[in-house]
Amino acid sequence: MVRFLYEVEAAVHKDAVLICDLHLGMESALFESGIRSSEISERLTKKTIDLLKETKKKKLIIVGDLKERLVGIPTQVREYIEEVSAYADITLVKGNHDGGLEKIPELEVIGPEGFVYQKLGIFHGHAWPSEEVLACKNVMMGHNHPQIKFAGVWTPAWAELKAEKKNIENKYPDYNKRIKLILMPSFNPLLGTDLSKNIGLGPVLRNKLFKLNTAIIYSLSGTKIGKLSEMERRL
Numbered sequence: 001m002v003r004f005l006y007e008v009e010a011a012v013h014k015d016a017v018l019i020c021d022l023h024l025g026m027e028s029a030l031f032e033s034g035i036r037s038s039e040i041s042e043r044l045t046k047k048t049i050d051l052l053k054e055t056k057k058k059k060l061i062i063v064g065d066l067k068e069r070l071v072g073i074p075t076q077v078r079e080y081i082e083e084v085s086a087y088a089d090i091t092l093v094k095g096n097h098d099g100g101l102e103k104i105p106e107l108e109v110i111g112p113e114g115f116v117y118q119k120l121g122i123f124h125g126h127a128w129p130s131e132e133v134l135a136c137k138n139v140m141m142g143h144n145h146p147q148i149k150f151a152g153v154w155t156p157a158w159a160e161l162k163a164e165k166k167n168i169e170n171k172y173p174d175y176n177k178r179i180k181l182i183l184m185p186s187f188n189p190l191l192g193t194d195l196s197k198n199i200g201l202g203p204v205l206r207n208k209l210f211k212l213n214t215a216i217i218y219s220l221s222g223t224k225i226g227k228l229s230e231m232e233r234r235l
Contacts, residue, residue: 002120002138002182007220009156009185010051011140014118017051017088020063020142021186023097025074041076044188045083052087060088061117063142063184064095064124073100081106091117095143096126125202134168134175142184144201147192148217148231154192156185158218159228161210168209181210185220196231 003012011018024041052060067077081104084090091108092101093115102109113130114123121136123129125143133139148157161181168175181204186192199205200212217225225231 002140004158004218004220004222005051005055006222008047008051009187009189009220011182011184012055012057013120015057016059016061016117017055017057018061018063018122018140018184019048019051019187020124020184021065021095021145021188021191022062022080023065023068023186023188023191024076024080026068026188026190040188040190041080045080047187048080048084049087052084058088060084060090061122062090062092063122063140064093064112064126065097065142066092066095066101067097069097071099073103077101078104093122093124095124125204128171128203131172131174134172134179137176137178137180139179139181140184141181141202141204142186144183144195144205145186145191145193146183146195146217147185148195148219148225150219150225154194156189156192156220157195157225158185158220159183159195159212159215160218161212161215164208164211167207171207171209183215195228 022044067074085106093110094112112127114133116132116136121133121139123133125141146157146159147154163179205212213229215228217228219225
């Protein structure tokens with residue numbers, strides 16, 4: 001069973017920690033915009049290692065967008081893999097930013113269609129998932145960086161969506177009838193998208209295979225906030 005970790009943008013499933021959307025190397029993009037910050041990737045590395053130590057898990061699954069730039073492999077990515085691989089085996093499900101990462105020998109790379117890990121479906125979200133992924137009862141997806149405004153402050157959040165039967169069965173006739181899609185918050189705290197003003201990123205949400213409007217929202221503390229459609233009234 002998937003368990004959200006308290007006050008951190010990560011989950012645990014069986015023997016693995018799951019995170020997504022690190023966008024390592026974004027320091028360069030920020031620098032080009034006039035923002036100087038050389039510690040983002042270092043902090044994410046430490047945050048990852050601390051999680052592995054705390055949970056005592058030896059498997060790390062990154063659900064896409066390990067790096068920021070579409071081309072090349074930033075130094076920050078190589079340093080991250082070198083340091084984190086001392087604590088856990090790393091599997092990356094390719095996101096739309098992750099071209100060329102197959103060249104790193106310490107990294108197991110899964111295609112954008114995702115994979116099933118101990119009965120949990122996992123894919124990044126910028127491409128269609130495999131039929132095997134949507135045959136799972138629980139499916140994890142990144143790519144959307146969900147945030148909500150809670151007590152006047154923007155904060156990362158988890159979102160749990162049910163299937164839109166009439167749409168999903170046309171594309172995936174053998175989908176799991178009890179399926180739940182879980183949108184993961186970005187592990188990088190600098191990234192976020194207001195779900196209430198967004199139709200959702202990626203073909204699965206754009207084509208309304210799942211009901212984003214009635215998604216159940218959870219805070220990082222595990223509090224069930226309510227349905228996305230009720231967010232503006234509640235908060």
